[in-house]
Amino acid sequence: MEYFNDHKKLFLTALGLFLFLTILVAILPALYNQKNNAPLPQAEALSGDALQGKAIYVANGCVACHTQQVRNVDMDKVWGERPSIAADYASLHRTDLWRNTATVMGTERTGPDLASIGTRQPSIDWHLVHMFNPRIVVKQSIMPAYPWMFEVKKVPAKGDVVVNVPKEYLQGQEGKVVATKEALQLVAYLQTLKQIKLPDGTPNLEFLYKREKKNESGAPQEQQLDGTALYAANCQSCHQENGEGLKGAFPPLKGSKVVLDENPELMVDIIMNGYSGRVQEGFPPMPAIGTNNNLTPEEIAAIMSHEKTSWGNNAKKVTSADIKKLMDLVKLKSKDTPATK
Template identity: 65%
Template sequence: MEFFNDHRKLFTTAFLLFFVLTLFVAILPALHNQRQNAPLPGHEPLSEAAGKGKSVFIANGCVACHTQQVRNVAMDRPWGKRPSVAADYAGIVRTDAWRNTATLMGTERTGPDLTDVGNRQPSLEWNLVHLFNPRIVVEASIMPAYPWLFEYKAYPADGDVVVNVPEAYLKNGKGKVVATEEALQLVAYLQSLRQVPLPDGRPSPEFLYARAAAQAAAADEGGGLDGALLYATHCQSCHQANGEGLPGAFPSLKGSNVVGGDDLELYVDIIMNGYDARPEFAAMPGIGTMMELTPAEVAAIINHERTSWGNAGTTVTEAEIKEMMDFLAQGADE
């Protein structure tokens, strides 16, 4: 009983017990994980702007609806080229000495996963419009708007980033919408979220379904891949469901000379490698290359665009697109 009556012995023993438990349960395993899971060779630390943008992301509660973890299940295939691995998070550091908030893996996916959003949607213009009011680019979006990240200016300065917002969404026609520094920092953070390829040619972990098998099954059932679904997945966020795009930001595919024209090389090149039409429109990223679209998928997208919204272009075959993609790849190598 003397032990329990001597507070020095009691508290010293309790402290040593918890210290030993903390050492073996938390500290040593964490140090082991740091040694075993180094950042991937292609990992890039956050830039100053992206680091500040991460704080904006946290402050505005984005982590409540968006995850940053691609699980090894079929439904997560649209969010990244491969399932996430421990090394993807190894290079993420604490916010500062007092706050951790390092990994923002999230617990709920009300909105899309953002692990690879920097590759899926790298467009500065699209991200700014989407933050100002998501319904402008995704009509059915339930994401809240963030107008406080923007300001109205009658005469924007030379260094201001003007956001092309349709008149219907302007507040009493107050002038031009200009992105604040916080908005640009948040987009810089989103653009930094990219999956890094595994080193040494190591194969990526497979998702729990075979993509090729799914394509073959779709073809056997009647008729090839679903071009409308592929368009909705890869193109609709900018060019819209009606193909009319967004004036001043994203071109219309309805009645487009590229979509309905005979220059298939240009058409495929734009899908695979992107196109910069400044100052008329925002630059388009190389969606086909980034998302590793197959000739069959590109052909399905082209055929959907050429036969929708009143377009009456000539349909193409997978063999034609493969030949064109091989030609473009050969030209890039040279």
């Protein structure tokens, strides 16, 4: 062991081994990846407000709880329609002289994944209310509130974005809640988070570890799907668990004419193509949630049946066969809706 009794030789050997492995498993793969991946053709570079919003996202440590990656495993299907690929991250660059490239991929999912939040929840109004205090729209949420990104004004100026905050969350303050530039920038960033379609002909990566569909009783599939759970996952954050919506922000489904209608066509249309028929009343446009979240006819049937028979609603349940027909019908009607499939 004479070799190791010489401190120069010993420590140079150890450092050499470490440097060699470092170059092999970190530096070379990193260089290779940044050289060989470009943003997808349809991807738009962040600019203006969205870019500022990303900086706010990093400054407030949102990455501590939110991931931005759809893994290639079946359980992640709820977060996007295809697994994330290297190209999705290729447009990330160093923020400025002082700050490194943002780590947006994340390692912790205390809150939901945001890889396609721009598609899943496109409503600016929802995001602003949620940012002011998440518990206004999601009772069980433990996300921090960001009231310092808002101002309370007696009389909002022209061009101010007023946020519909219920009285009990104002803590005695009088006036209207107005979003600051920061809040709007942050939401602008969230709205850009969408999964971009792969160029024509390129198949999506496969989702691994497929869930086995249980079908033991032989009953139709929509009867086995849990309408309540699907409602919670897709609709509840706006229309609320009690179906009453949020006064002045999101319309109620309880006693809604559309929901109770014998003919489910309009309801399917709204779910698949979105709806802006009640903007006059102060309700923001409803996103095309069925299309955005890739809901199947069976899932939509389960959700609709849940909505039609809950909270005192007393309409007939629908079947997946009917819904499938209607879905094909309303698809033709909406050529202007950007298809995400």
